[in-house]
Amino acid sequence: SQLDAAFTAEGFRAGSFAPFAAQLRAAPPPPLTFETLASSPLADLVRPHRIAVGRRVAYLSFLEGAADLPRVRAALRGVHGVVVFDQRGFLRGAYARYRQRTLAVLGAGLALVLGLLLARYRRASTALSAMTPAVLACAGTLGALGLAGVTANLLHLVGVILVLSVGVDYGIFMAEIRRHPEAAKETVLSVTVAWCTAVLSFGLLALSDAVPLRAIGLTTGLGVTLSLILAPMARPAEERP
Numbered sequence: 735s736q737l738d739a740a741f742t743a744e745g746f747r748a749g750s751f752a753p754f755a756a757q758l759r760a761a762p763p764p765p766l767t768f769e770t771l772a773s774s775p776l777a778d779l780v781r782p783h784r785i786a787v788g789r790r791v792a793y794l795s796f797l798e799g800a801a802d803l804p805r806v807r808a809a810l811r812g813v814h815g816v817v818v819f820d821q822r823g824f825l826r827g828a829y830a831r832y833r834q835r836t837l838a839v840l841g842a843g844l845a846l847v848l849g850l851l852l853a854r855y856r857r858a859s860t861a862l863s864a865m866t867p868a869v870l871a872c873a874g875t876l877g878a879l880g881l882a883g884v885t886a887n888l889l890h891l892v893g894v895i896l897v898l899s900v901g902v903d904y905g906i907f908m909a910e911i912r913r914h915p916e917a918a919k920e921t922v923l924s925v926t927v928a929w930c931t932a933v934l935s936f937g938l939l940a941l942s943d944a945v946p947l948r949a950i951g952l953t954t955g956l957g958v959t960l961s962l963i964l965a966p967m968a969r970p971a972e973e974r975p
Contacts, residue, residue, distance in 0.1 A: 768793075833888055840895060844869075847902055855909065864909040867967050868901025871960035875953055889946050893936075893953025900932050900954075901961030908965050929962040 737755075742748045771780045783794045797806070803820055810816045844865070851861035872894045879886060904925050911918050937958070939951025 829888065833891065836888070836891055836895075840891075840898070844898070851906070855912075860909055860912070863967060864905040865902060867905045867908075867961055867964035868898050870964055870967075871901045871957050872897050874960045875957040878956060879953070884952075887949065889949040890953045893950045893957065896936060896950075896954050897957030897961060900928075900958050901965075904928070904961050904965040905967075908967075925962065925965055929958055932958045 738748065738751065741751060768780065768784055771777065783796075785792050785794065803818060803823075807818045810818060848861060848865060851864050852858065855861050855864075875894065875897060876886060876890070879890065884890075907921050907925050911921055914921075933955055937951055937955025939947045940955050942948050942951060
């Protein structure tokens with residue numbers, strides 16, 4: 735039989751389990767149930783392999799090592815009630831979908847901000863100049879991280895969103911000098927103070943030992959600094975020295 739051949743291939747003598755097989759044929763035992771195992775000394779070993787959701791019950795069989803999932807799926811395709819779950823693939827897909835949705839929301843937010851700026855200033859050049867420092871700061875931050883050999887991930891994207899939020903504020907403050915030229919010095923001072931608080935609140939996270947916090951802090955600290963440096967681009971051309 736195939737079972738005897740498998741044991742023989744593993745080093746057992748051929749026919750070693752023949753008496754056991756004959757006993758099973760003579761007096762077949764009842765099917766082994768989970769309740770029987772749960773009340774035995776094997777309870778701690780089998781309990782993690784059973785999950786119940788309402789009235790639905792599933793039994794788990796974990797694959798160790800590098801499994802050929804396409805072949806496993808093909809072999810089990812005809813077995814009713816069997817599902818092959820690739821945890822790594824599932825998490826990779828969920829991560830990709832979350833990243834795509836985050837980018838979509840980010841684009842929609844930028845479009846909404848641009849619409850509000852157009853409604854405020856009634857001039858495309860002023861609206862674009864107010865947004866340009868933040869967008870360039872984000873691009874410069876990601877470029878600098880790439881040149882430094884840092885692989886961007888979802889947490890860096892979260893930091894980029896913070897940079898855009900803060901950087902657009904800097905650009906709007908500078909653009910408002912057109913309406914209030916007498917407050918130019920106060921505006922510049924206010925933007926500088928805002929940058930200091932942003933660096934102290936978010937940028938210091940770059941010193942954290944936790945990788946997620948360090949990623950957010952590094953992105954935010956570098957991004958808001960670039961936003962401050964580029965903020966004068968939003969100042970009306972006729973008001974620049």
